[in-house]
Each structure stands twice: as structure tokens, then as C-alpha cells.
Amino acid sequence: MSNRRRVGARPGPASWGWAGNVCFVPADKSVRSAPPGVRELLAHAVKAVGGAERDGQVRMAEAVAEAIRTGEHLAVQAGTGTGKSLAYLVPAIRHAVERDSTVVVSTATIALQRQLVDRDLPRLADALAEPLGRAPTFAILKGRRNYLCLHRVHTGAPEEPEDTALFDAFTVSRIGREVKRLHEWSSDTETGDRDELVPGVSERAWRQVSVTAKECLGVARCPVGTDCFAERARAEAGRADVVVTNHALLAINALQEHQVLPEHEVTIVDEAHELVDRVTSAATAELTPAMLSTAARRCGRLIDAAVADRLLECADGLSLVLDDLPPGRIDRLPTAVGGAVAAARDAARACLTALGPDHKEDVEGATARKLTRSLLDEVHDTAVRLLESFEDEQADRFDVVWRSGDSFSASPRPPALHVAPLTVAGLLRDRVFASSTTVLTSATLALGGSFDTLARQWGLPPSPARATEVAGTATGKTPPSDDSGPTWTGLDVGSPFDYRRNGILYVAKQLPAPGRDGLGAATLDELAELIDAAGGRTLGLFSSMRAAKQAAEALRDRVRYPILCQGEDATALLVGKFADDVRTCLFGTLSLWQGVDVPGPSLQLVVVDRLPFPRPDDPVSSARQRAVDARGGNGFLTVAATHAALLLAQGAGRLHRSGTDRGVVAVLDPRLATARYGGFLRASLPPLWPTHDPRVVRDALRRLDAAAPD
Structure with a gap:
């Protein structure tokens, strides 16, 4: 076994060395080349945490281990009380330790993330340290926007484009107090993770001290890059046996060209019944007049004012046409709306051209350019996607477009154009199932007695047992044969509850x-x-x-x-x-x-x-x-x-x-x-x-x- 630097969430033996959140574990030559079997490890873990062996839990653990061994994907319905977290964590940890690799566990909710990181994994690390020869390690990884950006804290956020005159004095002063508190917290926090700030702060305040991946300068250019909370979290995740993340980041990892998650052979999707909705949300984009105004203001002194003013004019034009457009799905793009979106696309492209390539310059200037370029790219790319959505005949479209906002409600929302994928099956099939063995689990997966309803949404072909399950499916029709897709198995282990x-x-x-x-x-x-x-x-x-x-x-x-x-x-x-x-x-x-x-x-x-x-x-x-x-x-x-x-x-x-x-x-x-x-x-x-x-x-x-x- 290699002497890897490992992440720890709890104090280890006295021989371990600690530096911040990172634990340096000495190589243990007594570790066996082959860890104990999954059933033996599960029994050891259940006994250590004071539980009782459950038939469904054992069946699920063995099925997960078999999926990892064969590379065949697995969907497991495990009812409440089964203990599914242990059932997938034990074989996952065994595989990670034996192969010196990383397993990614994706969840839909913060509550389950916290349960895994704060309770289940620490207890398992203690329980399995002896039979595995070392304590398994784990880390939590979220999108960059969830971590404090020390550079923005130290240099101050660029002037926010929103006109503060629109907000009352109390709101402005409250945001100021929240930002001041964030600055004080930046000196105390070890992780910079927003979820560890209690009580929390408003989204507007958090925007002052955080950046998206596209807005980040990058560790090489950032003057505090070596202390970056997000980079530290990514580095620790790359050294961990188990990385806990969320469906949104799993979707971003599939959508982007570069990999966000660490290299991994196995992905476990808990709360898998929410996977399609979360991936759809991550793949949805919007275009608003406020985005155009913000992009124009961010351009500031970076480009010629006349070029930036084109975006401001487009913001006014888009606002006017959206006011005349009723909320709801858009099947045919009105000429006026199409013209306003095309104008926004062209204005954003002109601003990007005027901005030019990045230069070696002072960091403050680089930050302003990065923030500006990020929003201009978003405006341009969303406008292009909106227009391209209407190029094909309605039956052949891949996206759906709609106008949101309701000025007549008690809490009026400004109008916006949205574009979302009609299906994420292809994305999941090509970028998740094709790259790692995937286990999907939830208490609710077999709808109408069949896994196939959700399997189609995930991009998996009908199961081999499909012919005997037709009566319980949503359509009641046998689908066309498709043997070219990923192979998978569905398993319902039931529940211990009567x-x-x-x-x-x-x-x-x-x-x-x-x-x-x-x-x-x-x-x-x-x-x-x-x-x-x-x-x-x-x-x-x-x-x-x-x-x-x-x-x-x-x-x-x-x-x-x-x-x-x-x-x-x-x-x-x-x-x-x-x-x-x-x-x-x-x-x-x-x-x-x-x-x-x-x-x-x-x-x-x-x-x-x-x-x-x-x-x-x-x-x-x-x-x-x-x-x-x-x-x-x-x-x-x-x-x-x-x-x-x-x-x-x-x-x-x-x-x-x-x-x-x-x-x-x-x-x-x-x-x-x-x-x-x-x-x-x-x-x-x-x-x-x-x-x-x-x-x-x-x-x-x-x-x-x-x-x-x-």
C-alpha cells in the first residue's frame, strides 16, 4: 500500500500526524493484501455501532459489492429501517482501501450529507480501522460557491452592480453587518464552508465573499491561492477513500469539460429518486434584464463605454418585450423576443471582444476582468442556447423555453427567460454511467412495481425482466429492445417494518x-x-x-x-x-x-x-x-x-x-x-x-x- 496523505474527520492514534484538517497516516506494513469479505466487515460494523443484522441490509451490501466487482450498475430500493447507508458504505470503503482509490457518494439533501459526514462515516472509520488495517478516510466536497473566497475577503468585493437605492436603509445596513460578520468568521473557520456558519447570512451578503468556478482567478494567479478553502477541499477529497458530494455537483461534473470531482471508479447515488430533478436544475439557464445591466456595469472602465452601453440598451429592450409576454412555456419564439435575445447575444459578444484576452496585470484588475468575463460568457451562451432551441421542429427539440415571473402576485418576481433540457437521460448515460460503476439507491425507486420508469429517465435500457413487469409500468407497453446501453440490475430489499x-x-x-x-x-x-x-x-x-x-x-x-x-x-x-x-x-x-x-x-x-x-x-x-x-x-x-x-x-x-x-x-x-x-x-x-x-x-x-x- 502506498503511503498516501489522508483526510481525517476525527482524531486518530498518537502516531498519526495532523496539519489542519489533513491527517498524515504512516504506512502500515501489517495491512493484509486482501481485506475481509463484505459480509464479515458489515457484521463487524453493525456490532460496533450497536445495531442488529438485517436481512435486507446484508442483501444490499452483497449486491453493491457484486456491482463493484463486475462493473454492472445497480438500482436498489431499500425501505426505511434497512440501514442502507451502512449497506453501501461498507463495500465502498472496502473497495477504496483495497484499490487505493476514491469512491464518490452523492446525496440530494444537506441533511443526509451531514448524517454521513458527522455520524455514519466517523463511526465506520473507527469500527473498520482494525479489520482493514487502517482507518478509512473521508471528505465532503461542494461547489466552489459554497466556500469563502479569501481573496475577495482580503481585497473587498468589486462594487455590486445592483443599485442600492432600490433597497431601504435597513436592508443595506443589515447586509453590511452580515458582510462584517463574514470577515470576522474568515479568521476563525478552518473550512470556509457556508453550511458551518450558524446562523447563516443572506445570499446577497454571501455573494460579496464568494466566487463561482468561472469567476475564480485560479490557484496559480491568486495571491492567496495556497490557502484557498475550495482548493483545500478539492485536494483533501482527492486523497480520501470516500468523498461525499451532492447531485448538483455531480451534474456539474458531467456538464463541464474539466473534471470537478476526483478520479473515481465507483459512484453511489443516494436519494436517487431526486437525481433527474437535481440534474435538470443544474442544466437550466436563465436570461434576465438584470443580468444584462449587471454585465454592462461590470464592464465599467474595462472597455469603451459605447460598447458597454449596448448591453444596457438590450436590458431595456428585453424588459419591454418580456413585459408583453405572458408567463408560461414558449413553443414559438415571438419575433420581438427573438430580436431582443439576438441583440443581447451580439452585445455580449462585442463586449467580450472589446475585453480581449487576459493579460499579466495587477491582481485587482485580473479579478475585475474575470468577474466580467464570467457574466458576459453566461449571457452570450444562454442567449445562443435560447435561440438554437427554436431552430428545429418542435418534435425534435432538446430544450424547453419558458417565461417566468408574475407581476400581479403578492410577491412579484421580475420576468425571466429560462431554458431547460427535455431529458437528462443522455447526459447521465454518457457522462456518469459510462465513466464509473454506479449504484443508485432510495426508499422509492420501484414505481408501479418496476424500476424501468426511473431507469428510462436515467438513460438506462429496460431491465431483462421487463417482459414480466409490463402490467405495472406507466405506459403498459413493451418498449423497443435496446441492448446497446449500460447493463444494470434492479433489486428491492424491502423493509424490516411490518x-x-x-x-x-x-x-x-x-x-x-x-x-x-x-x-x-x-x-x-x-x-x-x-x-x-x-x-x-x-x-x-x-x-x-x-x-x-x-x-x-x-x-x-x-x-x-x-x-x-x-x-x-x-x-x-x-x-x-x-x-x-x-x-x-x-x-x-x-x-x-x-x-x-x-x-x-x-x-x-x-x-x-x-x-x-x-x-x-x-x-x-x-x-x-x-x-x-x-x-x-x-x-x-x-x-x-x-x-x-x-x-x-x-x-x-x-x-x-x-x-x-x-x-x-x-x-x-x-x-x-x-x-x-x-x-x-x-x-x-x-x-x-x-x-x-x-x-x-x-x-x-x-x-x-x-x-x-x-
Whole structure:
């Protein structure tokens, strides 16, 4: 084994040498050439952390090890309670130590990143140090914008292009106080990681002390490059056995020409049900009048004023045409909009030409030029992409374009043009699956009983078992054979929870179908009766914030239990209050469908007001539905039903967070029982005991309430 410099997150033996966050580990000649097997290592790890062996966890660990050995990709559905983090980390660490290589673990949420780095990996490093001959090492890596830039701290941020006169004195002074606090924090922090700053600061303040990858001078030119937090994080990641990152950075690594992540043979994608949305978001660009104005102001004294003024004129022109353009998807580019975008493209190109190539100059001048060039490139490239999106016939387009912004809402947003990919399957197939063995895992992957629905979105071909699973898929049609793509296997290891014994799926079949005018009287009556029977203890998951607020306002006068509503305080604080008081109810929308982990008697009833289909006017999902229809498929089932199935399964998963949890998932939308797509959605849920009888459900909730501690 080579004597590599390794990253440590915890103090090691006395013989180890530490320098900042970097641990220098002496070579250990006693290390065996072949580490113990995965099953033996998993048993050792589980015992060390005080756990119990679970069949699903063992099956998953062995499957991950086999995928790493053969290079065949793997999709694993592992229900809550399986212990999937250990199941993929143990074989990943074994491979990294044996091959002296790096494994990348990508997550969707900061919460899981923190769980891995702060709890799971430190415990595993301690547990596996003896059988592996050394402690495994790990690091966390994020996009450059997430780290403090010491150069900007030391030299001061260039004058922000936004006109501070638009903001009141309090806002300006608050940002000033936040920037001052950031400067003080820069002397104390060891990582410069924004997430370690508590409490946090506003985005405008953080922009004063951070840079994007395109704005960075580079370690060779930057006067404080050797102390750069982002470069240090990248260097440490390159020496670690396991690198924890996020789906956004995984997408950026696939999108860019140069590699952002360290060289690796294995990629593990946790929370894989969110991969497509996160990659789509990273691949989406926007063009706004404010961007053009900002770019013009950044040009400042760097180029001739007349050239820069062209961009300001384009900002005014784009603003005018966007004001006349209604929000929504754009299928045919209006002449005026196309002319404004083309003018912005040409003006940005003229500014870039006037700016010329970089020269050896003072660092302050180099910084201003770099920031200016970065934004000009973004304006130019986005304008080009917007125009090229309309060059092909509608059926052959790769991107969808829309205008956002609503000047009539309570919180008006300025108009903007957006462009997003219709699919990211090709990107994932060519730049992720083709470059490393990939394991995708989540509690929700087999939709309608099949992995193929999500596999298509990831760019993987239909599974070999496809012929026997047609009835459970979104389209109900056997797709064309495709043996040229990456090979992969799907595995559902189940969950240790006894869902049928401990949970009820109640579909309120007797209620009217939900309409567009908010929650009906019958739905509110049903919700009130369920909460009364449960004695509070209710998580209400609503399709919109409007519905959540309507329900909270209506029911506070009808039930005797406290009702919290998302938006009334920080979501984390509301969830904390909900968990602490078993009689409290919590109502909210999207982030609560996936972000609540409250085991025990505080949560015994999960209520879903309506099936969570995407909005009909959502530009990306509606364009994707149309594209599927054009190819002869069923766009609604393939796109909208998949979206609903994922969210519904995630929402239902809030009920069982431990093996002793019991309760009811109540869906107040009769379409789950009556619509033809209901079977697909129900097959995506945990196997709860089903009923349509409201009396059975209320009696069960009363028994649970009577037996639960207060």
C-alpha cells in the first residue's frame, strides 16, 4: 500500500500526524493484501455501532459489492429501517482501501450529507480501522460557491452592480453587518464552508465573499491561492477513500469539460429518486434584464463605454418585450423576443471582444476582468442556447423555453427567460454511467412495481425482466429492445417494518374529486374528524401552500389541538415543535413531503389532500409529457403519474420512521381508488393495509391515541 496523505474527520492514534484538517497516516506494513469479505466487515460494523443484522441490509451490501466487482450498475430500493447507508458504505470503503482509490457518494439533501459526514462515516472509520488495517478516510466536497473566497475577503468585493437605492436603509445596513460578520468568521473557520456558519447570512451578503468556478482567478494567479478553502477541499477529497458530494455537483461534473470531482471508479447515488430533478436544475439557464445591466456595469472602465452601453440598451429592450409576454412555456419564439435575445447575444459578444484576452496585470484588475468575463460568457451562451432551441421542429427539440415571473402576485418576481433540457437521460448515460460503476439507491425507486420508469429517465435500457413487469409500468407497453446501453440490475430489499400490521392506507373514496377552488367542505369535515380521532398527532401534506393555509385557518376553530402551518416560522423550528408536543398538528407543502423524520407518538396520522401531480402549466413537465405523446406513449402516465408516485410514496414514508411506529396514511383524493392510473400509484406505496371505510379508520386512530403516551 502506498503511503498516501489522508483526510481525517476525527482524531486518530498518537502516531498519526495532523496539519489542519489533513491527517498524515504512516504506512502500515501489517495491512493484509486482501481485506475481509463484505459480509464479515458489515457484521463487524453493525456490532460496533450497536445495531442488529438485517436481512435486507446484508442483501444490499452483497449486491453493491457484486456491482463493484463486475462493473454492472445497480438500482436498489431499500425501505426505511434497512440501514442502507451502512449497506453501501461498507463495500465502498472496502473497495477504496483495497484499490487505493476514491469512491464518490452523492446525496440530494444537506441533511443526509451531514448524517454521513458527522455520524455514519466517523463511526465506520473507527469500527473498520482494525479489520482493514487502517482507518478509512473521508471528505465532503461542494461547489466552489459554497466556500469563502479569501481573496475577495482580503481585497473587498468589486462594487455590486445592483443599485442600492432600490433597497431601504435597513436592508443595506443589515447586509453590511452580515458582510462584517463574514470577515470576522474568515479568521476563525478552518473550512470556509457556508453550511458551518450558524446562523447563516443572506445570499446577497454571501455573494460579496464568494466566487463561482468561472469567476475564480485560479490557484496559480491568486495571491492567496495556497490557502484557498475550495482548493483545500478539492485536494483533501482527492486523497480520501470516500468523498461525499451532492447531485448538483455531480451534474456539474458531467456538464463541464474539466473534471470537478476526483478520479473515481465507483459512484453511489443516494436519494436517487431526486437525481433527474437535481440534474435538470443544474442544466437550466436563465436570461434576465438584470443580468444584462449587471454585465454592462461590470464592464465599467474595462472597455469603451459605447460598447458597454449596448448591453444596457438590450436590458431595456428585453424588459419591454418580456413585459408583453405572458408567463408560461414558449413553443414559438415571438419575433420581438427573438430580436431582443439576438441583440443581447451580439452585445455580449462585442463586449467580450472589446475585453480581449487576459493579460499579466495587477491582481485587482485580473479579478475585475474575470468577474466580467464570467457574466458576459453566461449571457452570450444562454442567449445562443435560447435561440438554437427554436431552430428545429418542435418534435425534435432538446430544450424547453419558458417565461417566468408574475407581476400581479403578492410577491412579484421580475420576468425571466429560462431554458431547460427535455431529458437528462443522455447526459447521465454518457457522462456518469459510462465513466464509473454506479449504484443508485432510495426508499422509492420501484414505481408501479418496476424500476424501468426511473431507469428510462436515467438513460438506462429496460431491465431483462421487463417482459414480466409490463402490467405495472406507466405506459403498459413493451418498449423497443435496446441492448446497446449500460447493463444494470434492479433489486428491492424491502423493509424490516411490518407495514400491513402497523399501518393503514385509507382512501376517502366517498369524497368528491378535488377541484380548483380549494378544499371543499366535505374534505375539511373529513380532515377535522380524522384529527379528532387521532388526538392531534397529524402531519398534513398539501398540494399547495394555499391549501395548507386554508386548512389551518378553517380547522383551528374546529379542533382542540394546536395546528402549525409552514411559513409561520422556520420549517426546522416548526418540525421541532411538532415532534416535541404529541398533540400538535403540522400542515405544509413540498418540503414536508420528504423532509420530516419524526418517529414515535407525535406522528400517527399522515393526511394527503390530493394526488401530487405537477401543475398543468409547469413548463418542463408539460413539455416532457408532450414529447412522450409525440413518440406514441402516454405522456400523462409516464411523466405526471411518475412525479405523483414518487411524491406520494415519499409522503407515505413519513409515517413509519422506526419499527414501533403505527398509524394511518389518509388520502382524501378518491382518484387513488377510482382512476385507471390508481393501481400504478398504489403499487408505488409501502404495502399498508387498505380500506375505504372511514369508521374503521377513526376507530383505529382512537385506539392508537388511547394506547400512545402523552
